[in-house]
Amino acid sequence: MKIETSQLQQLVITGLENLDPVKVVTENFEPGRGTITISCFGKAWTADWPAMSGRTVEQFFSSASADYLANCLSRGIQKHQYAEGDHADFIRKTVLEKRRAREIDPEQARESFDRAECMSMNDVLADWNYESLWMPLFGDVYDAGSADWPTEPNPDYTYLCLIIDAVKTAFLSPESQS
Known part of the structure; x- marks a missing residue:
């Protein structure tokens, strides 16, 4: 058995209009490889990326489109139903x-x-x-x-995109980069 430890970053985003607090946990395994878990009001979404061109999860997530991220976090989710x-x-x-x-x-x-x-x-x-x-x-x-x-x-897609936008904004704020 092999046991490893890693560094996690957790953000809790509060005070959002039309959203409950959003909890974000990122883990950067090495440059260009990492995972993210987002939770809000009892629902959770997770995704990992094995190749992000040397960027951190936070950098990659901030630069990706909401459509792409929504599909990564909830495979097969559709904009419309x-x-x-x-x-x-x-x-x-x-x-x-x-x-x-x-x-x-x-x-x-x-x-x-x-x-x-x-x-x-x-x-x-x-x-x-x-x-x-x-x-x-x-x-x-x-x-x-x-x-x-x-x-x-699709209200589930719209809800997830609201959360994604909040997370992207939080990652770009100076408070999250300390």
């Missing part, structure tokens, strides 16, 4: 476009149009008729880019 709620208008508009383009037959158009009332994307996915009725309209909605389904900002 499918919108919640009633999508009947979107479904009906798509039915009409596909029918006018003769991509679906009149019977399928009528059934889809009539069943659109109060449906959400989750209702479409749960429909036992999904492949025959909805796939010709929307493609594979399990593939997020397949249809222009209504989207909205």
